[in-house]
Amino acid sequence: MQLRPKRRRRTEINIVPLVDVLIVLIFFFLMTMQFKTLSVLNITPPKLETAGKQKDYDVIQIAIDESGTLFYNNQKLDAEALRVTLELAATQAAPDQNVLVLADENAPLKYVTLVMDECRLVNLEKIRLQTR
DSSP: SSSOOOOOOOOOOOOOOOOOHHHHHHHHHHOOOOOSHHHHTTTOOOOSSSTOOOOOOEEEEEEOOOTOEEEETTEEEEEHHHHHHHHHHHHOOOOOEEEEEOOOTOOOOHHHHHHHHHHHTTOOOOOEEOOO
C-alpha cells in the first residue's frame, strides 16, 4: 500500500523545435516569393532624373515603321544602305557605342532581326529595342 500518491510528471510543450520549424518556413517563403510588380511590395520608388536617359549624340538611332521601312537619323534607308551606314558609324563610334532600335509595335520581326544582325556584323554589340 502506498501512502504517498504517485506524482505525475508535468506535461511540457517543447517550443524550441516549433521555433526552428517556423524559422525554416519563413526562410523558405521569403526565398521563393516573387515580387513581380512594385504594387505587391506597396512601396514608392525614388525618382531618378538620369535613369535610362542618354544624350542623343551617344546613341545611334534606327527606326522601323509598321511597313518595315528603315530610318537612320530620320533618313529613309534600304537594307544595303543600312549596312554601309552602320559600317561607317561603327568606324567613327566608340567601342561601347549604343544602338537604339525604335520599332513600331506592328513592324515585321524580320526587319527588327535584320537591323540587330547588321549591327552585330559591324561590332556594334550594345543594342536596345524600344517599341512605339
